[in-house]
Structures are given as C-alpha cells and as structure tokens.
Amino acid sequence: MLGLLxxxxxxxxxSIVGVVVVTFMLTRLLPGDPAAYFAGLAASPQAIAEVxxxxxxxxxxxxxxxxxxxxxxxxxxxxxxxxxxxxVAEIATRLPASAELxxxxxxxxxxxxxxxGVLAAVKQGTWIDHLCRVxxxxxxxxxxxxTGLLFAYVFYYLLQWAPAPTGRLxxxxxxPTHITGFYLIDSALTGNMEVFWGAxxxxxxxxxxxxxxxxxxxxxxxxxxxxxxxxxxxxxxxxASGLAPRTVxxxxxxxxxxxPVITTLGMxxxxxxxxxxxxxxxxxxPGIGLYAVNALITSDYAPVQGFVLTMAILYVALNLVIDxxxxxxxxxxxxxx
Amino acid sequence: xxxxxxxxxxxxxxxxxxxxPAIWSEAKAQxxxxxxxxxxxxxxxxxxxxxxxxxxxxxxxxxxxxDRLMTYGAKKDANGNDHYDYTKLEPELxxxxxxxxxxxxxxxxxxxxxxxxxxxxxxxxKWSYDRAVSVGGFPTFQMKxxxxxxxxxxxxxxxxxFRVDFVRSDKLTMPDMGVPxxxxxxxxxxxxxxxxxxxxxxxxxxxxxxxxGAYKVERWQPGQEVVYVRNDDWKNGPLxxxxxxxxxxxxxxxxxxxxxERGDADLSFDLPSKDFAELRKSPKLTVIGTPIENAMxxxxxxxxxxxxDNVKVRQAVAYALPYQQIMDSVMFGxxxxxxxxxxxxxxxxxxPQKDGYKTDIAKAKALMAxxxxxxxxxxxxxxxxGLASTNEPLTILIQESLGQIGIKAAINKVPGANWRGELLxxxxxxxxxxxxxxxxxxxxFFFWCYHGQNAVFNTMGYKNPAMDALIDKARFSSGPEYEAxxxxxxxxxxEEVPRVPIFQPLLNVAMQKNVTGYRYWxxxxxxxxxxxxx
Numbered sequence: 001m002l003g004l005l006x007x008x009x010x011x012x013x014x015s016i017v018g019v020v021v022v023t024f025m026l027t028r029l030l031p032g033d034p035a036a037y038f039a040g041l042a043a044s045p046q047a048i049a050e051v052x053x054x055x056x057x058x059x060x061x062x063x064x065x066x067x068x069x070x071x072x073x074x075x076x077x078x079x080x081x082x083x084x085x086x087x088v089a090e091i092a093t094r095l096p097a098s099a100e101l102x103x104x105x106x107x108x109x110x111x112x113x114x115x116x117g118v119l120a121a122v123k124q125g126t127w128i129d130h131l132c133r134v135x136x137x138x139x140x141x142x143x144x145x146x147t148g149l150l151f152a153y154v155f156y157y158l159l160q161w162a163p164a165p166t167g168r169l170x171x172x173x174x175x176p177t178h179i180t181g182f183y184l185i186d187s188a189l190t191g192n193m194e195v196f197w198g199a200x201x202x203x204x205x206x207x208x209x210x211x212x213x214x215x216x217x218x219x220x221x222x223x224x225x226x227x228x229x230x231x232x233x234x235x236x237x238x239x240a241s242g243l244a245p246r247t248v249x250x251x252x253x254x255x256x257x258x259x260p261v262i263t264t265l266g267m268x269x270x271x272x273x274x275x276x277x278x279x280x281x282x283x284x285x286p287g288i289g290l291y292a293v294n295a296l297i298t299s300d301y302a303p304v305q306g307f308v309l310t311m312a313i314l315y316v317a318l319n320l321v322i323d324x325x326x327x328x329x330x331x332x333x334x335x336x337x
Numbered sequence: 338x339x340x341x342x343x344x345x346x347x348x349x350x351x352x353x354x355x356x357x358p359a360i361w362s363e364a365k366a367q368x369x370x371x372x373x374x375x376x377x378x379x380x381x382x383x384x385x386x387x388x389x390x391x392x393x394x395x396x397x398x399x400x401x402x403x404d405r406l407m408t409y410g411a412k413k414d415a416n417g418n419d420h421y422d423y424t425k426l427e428p429e430l431x432x433x434x435x436x437x438x439x440x441x442x443x444x445x446x447x448x449x450x451x452x453x454x455x456x457x458x459x460x461x462x463k464w465s466y467d468r469a470v471s472v473g474g475f476p477t478f479q480m481k482x483x484x485x486x487x488x489x490x491x492x493x494x495x496x497x498x499f500r501v502d503f504v505r506s507d508k509l510t511m512p513d514m515g516v517p518x519x520x521x522x523x524x525x526x527x528x529x530x531x532x533x534x535x536x537x538x539x540x541x542x543x544x545x546x547x548x549x550g551a552y553k554v555e556r557w558q559p560g561q562e563v564v565y566v567r568n569d570d571w572k573n574g575p576l577x578x579x580x581x582x583x584x585x586x587x588x589x590x591x592x593x594x595x596x597x598e599r600g601d602a603d604l605s606f607d608l609p610s611k612d613f614a615e616l617r618k619s620p621k622l623t624v625i626g627t628p629i630e631n632a633m634x635x636x637x638x639x640x641x642x643x644x645x646d647n648v649k650v651r652q653a654v655a656y657a658l659p660y661q662q663i664m665d666s667v668m669f670g671x672x673x674x675x676x677x678x679x680x681x682x683x684x685x686x687x688x689p690q691k692d693g694y695k696t697d698i699a700k701a702k703a704l705m706a707x708x709x710x711x712x713x714x715x716x717x718x719x720x721x722x723g724l725a726s727t728n729e730p731l732t733i734l735i736q737e738s739l740g741q742i743g744i745k746a747a748i749n750k751v752p753g754a755n756w757r758g759e760l761l762x763x764x765x766x767x768x769x770x771x772x773x774x775x776x777x778x779x780x781x782f783f784f785w786c787y788h789g790q791n792a793v794f795n796t797m798g799y800k801n802p803a804m805d806a807l808i809d810k811a812r813f814s815s816g817p818e819y820e821a822x823x824x825x826x827x828x829x830x831x832e833e834v835p836r837v838p839i840f841q842p843l844l845n846v847a848m849q850k851n852v853t854g855y856r857y858w859x860x861x862x863x864x865x866x867x868x869x870x871x
Contacts, residue, residue: 033758045761045793050473054389081390083559084382084543090559149591157595164601165592167561171374171583284587286561294560297723297753 008323012316019312020072020305024065027301034081034299055081068305077309078302082294087306091288095310096181097168098287101279102272104184104203105210109268113215114261117222121230122249132219139216145278147209152282155205163201167284173198206283210276214268221264225257259330266322270315372581373852373870375863376593378607380560380586385542386517387469387476394584396517397862398563401582403520403548404573406431406443406462406499407511411856418625419856419867423777426511429573430457430521431499438506445497449572451523451549459499464524466491466501468537476518482776483513506813512776517860523547551577551866561586565865578854578869597622597847603870604848604855606863609726613845614669623850626843627857628673631782632773633689634727636735636837637796639766644716644744645797648833649708655694655837656701659738663839667730671845675838681831683824688779689841692831701742713743719765723753731769731839763791763798770796771842775859779823780811787830797835804829 035052052058056067071078077087120132155162163170168183176186176195183199229235230253238248277289288307295303383391386399410425431443449457467488469476480486484507492500503510513519522542530541538547546554551574552565565582585602587593594612596602598619608616617624638645638654645651660676674691678684681693705711718736720728729750736746746767751759759765772794774781785792788808789800804826811822830836844861854867 033755033761036757036761047474047478048761051389054474080382082382082392083380084388085559093558094560149589152592152595157599160599164596164599165589166376166585166587166596166601171562171585172368172372281588282592284585284589284592286558290588291560299755 005320008320012320015316016309016312019309020069023305023308024068027299027304028061028064034301077306080295080300080303082298082300082303083291087302090291090303091306091310093181094286094288094291097285098273098276098280098289100182100184101203101206101210101285101287102269102276105207105214105272106265106269108207108211109214109218110265112211113218114222116215117219117261118226118249118254120219120223121226124227129223132223136216136219139212139214139219142212143278144209144213145282147212148206148279148282151205151209162205163198165205165283166202167286168199168202169195170198170202202283206279206285210272210279214272217264217268218261222257222261225260226253229253229257255329259326262322262325262329266318270318273311273314368581370871371579372583373579373865373868374601374603375582375584376587376596376602376605377584378586378588378590378593381557381563382559383543384546384554384557385539386520387472387474387537388539388543389474391475393862396860397584398554399520400517400858400860400862401550401552401565401865402546402554403522403550404430404449404457405515405517405519405521407434407515408574409515409859414627414857416625418627419854420627421856421858423512423630423859426515430462436511438503440500440502441511442494442498442500445499446572447497449549450570451526452546452553452568453523453526455523455525456496457521457523457549458496459493460496461524462499462521463488463491463493464527465522466519468522469519472537472539479516479518479775480513482781483507483509483511485510485513485519508812508815509776509778509781516775517862521549523549549573552582555581574866577866579865582865597849600849603852604846604863604868606844606846608845608847610667610669610671610845613671613847616847621850622847623852623855624845624847625855625857626671626845628841629773629844629861630777630859631688631775631779632771633675633841634672634731634769634771634839636839637768637770638835638837639763639798640835641798642764642766644708644710644714645766645835647708647710649704650710650714651834651837652694653701653704653708653742654739654744655692655834656697656704657738657742657744658694658696658837658839659734660694660696660839662734663731667727667734668840668842671843672840673843675840681828683827683831686779686820686823688782688827689838690827692834692838694834694837696738698738698741705742705744710743713745715745715747716766717749718746718767718769719749719751719759720769721753721756722750723756724771725750728769735769757793760796761793763796765796768796769839773842773861777859779827780808783808783826783830784812786836787826799833799835801829801833804833 035048035055035057056064075088079086080090083090116132116135120129123129152165156165169175173195176183176192177190179186179189184196187196187199235248235253238252276287277293279285280287280290288310291303292307295307377394379392379394381392381394381398383395384398385391386396406429407426408429410422410427411419412422414420430446430449432446433444435442445457445459445462451457470480470485470487471477484504486504490502490504492502494500526547527538527542531538551568551571553568554563555566556564562583562585567577567580569576587596590608590612593602593605594608594616597605598621600621613624613626616622636654636658638651640646660674664670664672664674675689676692677695678691678693684690718732720732732748736748739746772786774785785794787795787799787804789802789805791798791800807822807826807829811819811826814822844857846855848855852868852870854869856864856867858864
C-alpha cells in the first residue's frame with residue numbers, strides 16, 4: 001500500500017513542475033505593470049522605477065525564475081502586495097475557510113442527491129422521479145452566484161431567517177481557538193456552542209447555494225447508474241430468490257452502482273473549489289478563491305502563483321484519494337494495473 | 338445504506354438551523370450600541386502609510402491610529418454638513434507654532450503618549466519626518482510636494498520643541514504637514530525592529546503599530562476586517578465618542594446595501610451611484626454627498642497625435658459630448674456639472690469650475706469642417722475597466738455622440754492593473770479618466786495635470802511654455818499677481834481644451850440615522866474620531 005502511494009505521488013511530480021513553470025510564465029505574460037500599480041497615485045517615472053527595483057521586477061526573467069524556485073524550495077511563496085502578508089500564511093488561513101465551505105456543501109449535496117437518485121431509479125416514472133428531474137435541471141441551470149444572490153436577498157433581506165452575509169462569523173463573535181481552522185470543528189472541540197451555531201448559520205446559505213449546483217450531476221449519475229444495475233440479471237435473480245426489496249436495493253444494487261458516483265463526486269469536488277470564487281464574493285467568505293481573484297485584478301504575482309500551485313497539489317491529492325477509494329469500494333479495481 | 342438516518346439527521350439539522358435564535362446576550366446588545374460597524378469594498382494592505390504600495394484603506398487606518406503635528410479645522414458645507422477647512426490648520430500633537438519666513442517652530446503637547454506609554458518627544462517627530470522623506474515612493478513624493486525634501490530640514494530643539502527649516506518659500510509646506518503622510522511614529526519601538534538592511538523598520542511596521550493616535554488596532558485579519566478600540570488616554574484632541582469600530586470587507590455591493598437597509602451595518606462608502614440615488618429616498622438612512630474637491634471626470638485627448646493636435650477638433654469634441662445625458666443616466670444626478678457655464682472664462686479662484694461648453698452638434702460639425710476633418714476620422718476611446726460601472730456607460734454615450742460629428746471611436750477597455758502602465762506610455766488617443774488632488778489649490782491640480790513637466794496625470798501629453806509659466810508663477814506668488822496667474826491658466830485650459838471637464842464627482846456615504854458627526858476629508862477616507870452613534 002505504501003509503495004503504491006509513493007509511486008502514485010512520484011507520477012504527480014512532473015505535473016507539479018509543469019504547473020510551477022507555466023504559472024510563472026503566465027503571470028509574467030499578463031499585461032499590466034505591478035510597479036506602476038503599486039507606486040501609487042502620484043508616482044513619477046522614477047518613483048515607479050524605485051518600486052520596480054524593490055519588487056525585483058527589474059531583473060531578467062531567468063533571474064526572477066531562479067529566485068522564485070529558490071524561495072519555493074524553502075517553502076516561501078513570496079508576499080502578496082495587495083494584502084501585505086506572506087502568501088503561505090494567507091493560504092494557510094484561507095484554505096480552511098474554503099475547504100469547510102466546500103466540504104459542507106458537498107455533504108449537503110450528497111445527503112440529498114444520493115437518496116433522491118436512488119429513489120428516482122427505484123420508483124421510476126413516479127412523482128419522485130419527476131421531482132428528481134426538476135431538481136437536477138434547476139440545479140444545473142442556476143449559476144451559483146445567482147442562487148447565492150437570490151438566497152441572500154430572500155432569506156436575509158426579505159425574510160431575515162439567515163444572518164447577514166458578512167463572512168464566516170457574525171461581526172460580534174470572535175473566532176474560536178485555532179485547532180484545525182474549521183470553525184465548526186474548532187468550536188465544537190472547545191465546547192463553544194455560541195460560536196458553533198454562529199458559524200453554522202453563516203455557513204448555511206453559501207453551502208446550500210453550492211449544494212444545489214453540485215446536486216444535479218450527483219443525482220443524475222446515481223439515478224442512471226442505479227437504473228443500469230437494477231435492470232441487470234443478478235438483480236432479477238436476487239428478486240426471484242425472494243430477497244427483501246431493501247436488501248436488493250441497498251446491499252446488491254447500490255453497492256454496484258456507487259463507483260461512477262464516486263468518480264462524479266471527485267469531479268464535482270474539484271469543480272466546487274473553483275466555483276467557490278463566486279460564492280465567496282457574494283457572501284464575503286474569506287476563502288482562497290476571493291484571494292486569488294483580488295490578486296489577479298492587481299497583477300499581484302505571488303498569490304496567483306501560490307494559489308495555482310496549491311490548487312494543483314490539491315487536485316493531485318484528490319485524484320489519489322479517489323483512486324484509493326475505488327479500490328476500497330470495488331475489489332475488481334486493481335490500482336497497480 | 339442508512340437512508341432513514343440520513344433523512345433524520347438532515348431534517349433535525351435543518352430544523353435546528355432554522356430555529357436557532359439570534360443569541361443576543363445583554364452584554365452583546367450593549368457592545369452593539371457602542372460599536373460602529375463599517376462595511377467597505379476593499380481592505381487595507383498595510384498598517385504603515387509609508388509602506389510600498391500602501392492603498393487608500395491603509396490611509397484610513399493610518400489616519401485614525403496616528404497623530405500628525407497639525408490637523409485641519411472644520412466648517413459647514415452648503416448643505417450644513419461638516420467639512421474640513423483647508424484654510425485653517427489646527428493643533429494636534431503640536432499645541433502652537435511660530436511661523437517665520439524661513440522656518441516654523443512647533444511646541445509639542447506635554448503629556449502626550451504613544452499606545453505603549455512612552456512619551457511623544459521631538460526626536461520621534463524628527464525620526465518620523467526623516468523616514469517620510471527617505472523611504473522613497475509615494476510618501477517621499479508627497480512630502481516633496483510641500484518642499485519637505487531632506488532630513489537636515491528637521492531639527493530637534495528640545496524634547497518638546499521641533500523646527501522645520503524651509504528650502505524655499507512654498508505655500509504648500511504648512512498644509513502638507515496636515516496630510517496623512519507625515520504621521521508621528523514611536524521611534525524607539527521602531528528602532529528595536531530595524532535591521533541594517535531595513536533601517537526604517539518597514540517590514541515590522543507593515544503589520545504592527547508604533548503610534549499614539551485616537552484609536553488602536555485590536556485585531557487585523559488581512560482581507561477581512563480591522564477592529565479598533567478607542568485609546569482612552571488620547572490627549573491630542575477631544576476624546577472620540579465611539580468606543581469600538583469594526584471595518585468589515587463585504588465585496589458584493591448588493592450585500593453592502595442590504596446590510597445598511599436592514600440596519601445591520603452602520604455606514605458604507607462604496608456603493609454604485611444608482612444605489613446612492615435610491616438610498617437617498619430611504620427614510621431609514623442618511624446619505625451625504627460631498628463634491629470631491631479638486632477632482633473631475635474628464636475626457637482627455639492626446640495633443641501629440643492626429644487629429645487631436647488640432648485645437649479645433651478638440652473644441653468640436655467638447656461641443657459634441659452628451660453632457661446632460663451623462664449626468665442623468667450614468668451618474669443618476671450624483672455629480673456636479675462642469676459644463677454649460679455662462680462663458681468659457683475664469684470664474685474665480687477655485688477649481689474645478691464650469692466651462693462654457695455644452696452639447697451643440699451643429700457647432701461641433703462646423704468646427705470639424707474648419708479643421709479639415711469634415712469627411713470624418715477614426716480613433717479609439719480607452720477607459721479603465723477597474724472603474725467600469727461609471728466608465729462603460731459613459732464611453733458608450735460619448736462614442737454615440739462623437740459618431741454624429743464624424744469621429745468614429747472604437748472603445749478600448751483596459752484592465753485595471755494595466756491602466757497605470759498605459760497612462761504612463763501616453764499613447765492612447767482619447768481616454769475618460771478621473772483625477773483628484775489632496776490639496777485644494779487650482780495650481781496644485783494644474784501642476785499635476787497641465788504642466789509641461791509631463792507628470793503621469795498630464796494624460797494628454799500637453800506642453801505649453803506659456804501655461805507652465807503661469808502655473809509656476811501661481812505656485813510661488815500671492816495676492817493679485819496670484820489671481821492673475823490662476824485666471825491666465827484657467828482661461829487657457831478652457832480655450833485649448835486638451836481635456837474636457839465633464840463632471841465633479843461626489844463622495845457619497847450612507848449611514849444609519851443614529852450615526853452623526855460625519856465629516857468630509859480631502860483624503861476621502863473616514864475619520865472615526867468625530868463620529869457618534871445613538
């Protein structure tokens with residue numbers, strides 16, 4: 001198992017090297033002059049030249065690249081100019097915010113999509129099947145930022161059910177003691193129920209808007225895959241042998257239908273990390289997507305590079321986890337094949 | 338598969354989320370009353386105004402947490418709202434000063450302390466001024482605008498006496514000591530964190546304060562919020578009324594508006610003109626719009642390129658702009674017109690002022706024909722995508738109007754990060770842009786925007802020795818001679834019209850009815866010290 005893990009990780013190295021080179025080149029190719037931007041309103045050409053020298057942008061590209069790689073090997077991703085903070089520290093505080101939101105949204109989506117998909121397949125053609133169709137069509141056709149804005153308008157502005165969309169916590173609550181960076185987990189561990197409820201309330205709307213979007217592919221995939229399995233010979237045999245319908249559906253059909261669902265889950269998860277950007281903007285969520293967008297707008301190289309690199313590593317890790325999950329769920333899948 | 342338990346837990350959690358009440362303890366409600374919640378679009382990037390690339394929100398942090406030697410007095414504007422008064426310098430850390438032709442001597446307040454309890458002395462003032470003129474970049478540039486150029490100018494006489502020697506007689510020297518840049522920093526504390534490579538402790542000051550102002554930063558989460566508490570030992574002005582200030586970043590303008598309307602936030606600046614126009618009608622909110630001093634939105638033409646090297650073409654453009662339409666459907670009335678004056682002449686020593694141009698397509702066409710461009714001409718009109726909410730509709734209206742006089746302008750959208758670089762190149766034929774100067778003197782604006790020194794804000798590349806002579810004369814003269822020079826360059830700017838003034842923008846702020854004491858400042862950031870709630 002360990003050997004397998006290591007060989008898998010080794011294959012990821014070329015892609016990460018590629019990502020490092022490409023992001024470095026791309027950020028330099030972008031139009032825009034960070035020195036002119038950061039020199040301020042009343043800058044003279046010589047003031048801009050001073051800023052350029054300070055930022056090391058007056059050096060040649062290969063020199064800048066060597067410097068960048070050197071820093072990278074020491075775990076230093078540079079400093080963001082627009083927030084003034086080291087990129088590593090910023091990503092470390094912002095990634096848990098994004099991850100908490102994405103995971104929570106995914107759990108909500110799975111909790112709804114899988115039962116819905118299973119029921120729609122089992123009771124094909126009934127109202128629940130139609131419901132599934134309506135929900136999935138609505139889900140894919142409503143972009144996340146739209147549902148986000150709509151929810152904020154209806155549930156906060158009109159109905160006042162949801163708290164003000166001001167980020168991870170109400171303005172008057174202090175963040176819980178830092179353990180994992182996930183507010184729900186940290187506050188539960190420290191027994192701070194007030195913060196736990198506060199964080200959950202803030203999380204509800206953005207997570208639900210993301211869940212609605214990711215629900216669609218999951219539910220459709222579950223339904224389709226279940227239908228295929230339910231129509232196969234061994235299910236007919238099981239039914240003919242007089243097994244209870246629950247045993248047939250859950251023990252036999254569902255376990256066989258779950259593999260493509262896991263693949264979709266992986267895709268949806270990586271997609272959600274990207275979709276975060278919009279939800280984070282709408283709900284003032286201090287996550288990694290918002291950080292990257294702000295950095296792009298100001299031609300702030302270091303955070304953009306740090307963001308892309310972090311995402312690349314996340315994707316690699318995610319793919320690895322999905323591959324390992326396959327093996328656990330279905331013994332027919334051979335990882336070393 | 339535990340389908341039932343799935344549903345059960347889902348339902349229970351759902352019900353709990355919906356039912357969880359807003360848990361407001363007694364103490365919280367109290368805290369809410371003593372706290373001012375401000376929601377803004379962009380976060381500060383530094384706690385040090387001298388830092389490389391410190392942005393506008395960083396000026397706000399600096400303004401409220403630091404003292405300067407002097408501050409500006411206040412007056413009421415035309416609508417009865419508080420407005421800083423650029424003609425009146427008042428004591429802050431300095432209690433009095435003795436202004437002589439070649440120097441000024443300040444007496445510092447006795448008993449004034451930094452946040453860590455160290456007394457503020459003249460050596461701290463000198464260290465801070467030395468820092469501002471030495472670190473380069475924006476702070477050094479701003480100091481230079483008031484002829485504050487080298488450390489030798491700043492002299493410590495004793496602990497409570499500080500002298501500034503002048504390198505030349507410049508009427509901007511004294512006002513320049515009241516702008517956000519020359520803040521007084523705790524020199525001993527900074528020196529502890531200085532290194533040989535970083536003698537001014539720039540690195541440490543980015544995230545830490547060495548200040549003594551009316552507010553202290555209690556918590557700063559970069560990109561998210563700044564939480565301030567009042568410095569109860571502050572001696573350099575009347576004690577502020579608000580105990581705590583929270584500045585939260587809410588990137589979506591719609592949500593900022595929703596927070597204000599629901600009463601969850603107390604104050605916000607950054608909203609689109611349309612929202613402000615609508616919020617003005619709301620009975621729950623106060624909206625104050627103050628014309629931004631020394632600022633204008635304008636159309637600039639590159640005088641070094643055809644066809645705009647011809648003054649007749651520039652005048653034709655000035656007669657072709659759809660001014661009133663811009664006021665109504667781009668700005669929703671949230672601006673002051675700078676067009677349609679009685680004539681095209683100087684109207685007094687103030688800036689910006691109305692010129693004599695108004696929409697007159699027939700006259701514009703005649704001017705185009707006179708210039709020899711009756712057959713039409715093609716060009717591009719560029720704008721900063723970073724300010725697209727105003728610029729986009731503005732340029733579309735302009736494009737349509739120019740089409741009527743035979744100028745076919747393609748619209749070129751420049752990304753915000755790229756805009757400054759493009760301005761520097763000075764090869765865009767036509768742009769819409771805004772500029773505002775901190776110090777409210779016509780010659781200050783003209784020095785940046787029309788002078789042949791060709792600063793980045795002279796976006797038209799306009800060079801005219803006669804204009805330069807008048808601007809230079811105005812900078813270092815007074816009385817009738819000064820007025821004649823100002824009249825000279827304003828008349829010339831209107832006649833030559835390398836930039837067409839369109840409107841003077843308003844600085845809008847929306848706040849709850851129970852928030853009072855708002856004061857307009859030239860730096861266009863919020864001063865928490867005068868605000869009161871309740």
